[in-house]
Amino acid sequence: MSTDTQKIIDESFQYLMKTYSPQPVVMDHGKGAYAYDTSGKKYLDFAAGIAVASLGHAHPAVLKTINEQAARMITCQASYATKEKLHAAELLVKTSCFDLVYFSNSGTESVEAALKCARKWAYEEKGEECNEIIAFHNSFHGRTYGSASVTEKRHVQPFFGPYLPGVHFATFNDLDSVKALVSDKTAAIIIEPVQGEGGLTPAHPSFLRSLRALCDEHNICLIFDEVQTGFGRLGTLHAYQAFACCPDCQHGEPNPANHQIIEPDIACWAKGMGSGFPVGAMAAKKKFGEAITVGTHGTTYGGNPLACAVAATVIEEMLKDGFMEHVHAVSNILFKGLNDIRRSSNKITDIRGKGLMLGVDTVFDIKKLLGALQSNGLMATQAGKATLRLTPPLILSEGEAKEALAVIEKTLSEMDE
Numbered sequence: 001m002s003t004d005t006q007k008i009i010d011e012s013f014q015y016l017m018k019t020y021s022p023q024p025v026v027m028d029h030g031k032g033a034y035a036y037d038t039s040g041k042k043y044l045d046f047a048a049g050i051a052v053a054s055l056g057h058a059h060p061a062v063l064k065t066i067n068e069q070a071a072r073m074i075t076c077q078a079s080y081a082t083k084e085k086l087h088a089a090e091l092l093v094k095t096s097c098f099d100l101v102y103f104s105n106s107g108t109e110s111v112e113a114a115l116k117c118a119r120k121w122a123y124e125e126k127g128e129e130c131n132e133i134i135a136f137h138n139s140f141h142g143r144t145y146g147s148a149s150v151t152e153k154r155h156v157q158p159f160f161g162p163y164l165p166g167v168h169f170a171t172f173n174d175l176d177s178v179k180a181l182v183s184d185k186t187a188a189i190i191i192e193p194v195q196g197e198g199g200l201t202p203a204h205p206s207f208l209r210s211l212r213a214l215c216d217e218h219n220i221c222l223i224f225d226e227v228q229t230g231f232g233r234l235g236t237l238h239a240y241q242a243f244a245c246c247p248d249c250q251h252g253e254p255n256p257a258n259h260q261i262i263e264p265d266i267a268c269w270a271k272g273m274g275s276g277f278p279v280g281a282m283a284a285k286k287k288f289g290e291a292i293t294v295g296t297h298g299t300t301y302g303g304n305p306l307a308c309a310v311a312a313t314v315i316e317e318m319l320k321d322g323f324m325e326h327v328h329a330v331s332n333i334l335f336k337g338l339n340d341i342r343r344s345s346n347k348i349t350d351i352r353g354k355g356l357m358l359g360v361d362t363v364f365d366i367k368k369l370l371g372a373l374q375s376n377g378l379m380a381t382q383a384g385k386a387t388l389r390l391t392p393p394l395i396l397s398e399g400e401a402k403e404a405l406a407v408i409e410k411t412l413s414e415m416d417e
């Protein structure tokens with residue numbers, strides 16, 4: 001490591017709170033699926049800000065929008081309508097099953113908004129006592145108090161307590177464990193369609209279907225936290241659209257002709273929605289979204305013209321012909337390639353995920369593996385206790401996917417158990 005690099009890292013941590021352990025490199029700039037450090041070393045960016053840089057770095061359409069909109073207007077008081085806010089909200093509504101949108105600036109804010117919306121709806125619909133939330137083990141929904149309260153980690157971070165009361169944790173993909181927690185007090189169920197931080201476990205479509213039926217039966221609000229999975233990450237614009245299923249799926253004999261998409265009542269969005277620009281949203285079906293009324297929720301920055309213009313550009317890029325087909329094609333290359341490496345090296349113990357959100361368990365210590373991959377020119381992240389998480393930009397080319405597989409294969413072959 002150059003002395004310059006070490007100096008920047010040391011000095012940064014002199015001023016910064018220690019929310020993260022330091023990386024041994026200093027990032028400088030990015031282009032497409034690559035990121036470059038200050039020494040000029042090039043990395044395939046399979047972290048992408050943890051599923052954020054959906055269109056990669058320095059995407060020309062995003063740059064154009066930022067430049068033009070920043071020159072026109074960055075901010076205005078949130079109560080004003082703008083063409084940019086209208087355009088982004090309309091795109092979100094027209095591409096989804098939702099009727100109303102609330103703009104935020106981050107994932108955790110979208111989750112906070114969803115919890116408040118669901119709780120207020122339940123209070124008015126079912127009474128004051130109906131204020132409990134069911135979340136899942138291994139969940140991650142953010143770091144502010146509401147979202148931290150429905151996040152598994154609260155169990156190992158007692159020092160932040162007391163958390164939001166009335167939160168119960170069920171087992172992911174286990175309907176009986178959810179049923180056991182449902183009562184007249186249940187206002188909402190919140191779930192990630194693919195658990196991200198928890199270790200890249202996809203929900204079974206039939207599980208989501210059963211959750212939908214359970215919520216309909218008991219008049220419970222179903223919230224999908226699509227913060228990590230949304231905006232093309234699973235090969236569909238919205239994550240819930242990637243889980244079509246039919247009654248037969250439950251018995252292991254899917255009948256695609258009868259497949260239906262399972263619609264949540266509320267979705268939480270952020271990350272890939274701005275391809276790196278901070279923007280998020282909470283979207284809801286009419287009867288839930290209408291619970292948010294003047295003065296009950298809001299934000300200074302949320303829905304600013306610049307953020308909305310960028311979000312609209314990102315969505316329009318993703319709606320272009322062939323975009324999602326490309327995500328599926330590159331995803332297939334990565335899943336197949338990783339399975340080939342698994343067979344030939346026997347150093348991979350499990351491969352999970354969906355679309356361009358892949359989790360790989362190996363026989364190696366995850367920190368050592370991430371360090372070795374970084375040295376060999378691939379940046380990735382950890383999920384769960386020991387899972388290698390791969391969340392590349394969605395514009396990753398087939399050639400770049402093969403290049404990444406070669407780096408992973410080489411790195412695994414160089415490492416000693």
Ligand SMILES: Cc1ncc(COP(=O)(O)O)c(C=O)c1O
Nearest residue numbers: 106107108140141142196227228
């Ligand atoms: C599923 C999920 N929800 C919420 C969040 C919180 O998002 P943010 O870090 O933008 O607040 C994350 C972040 O990783 C996430 O993966």
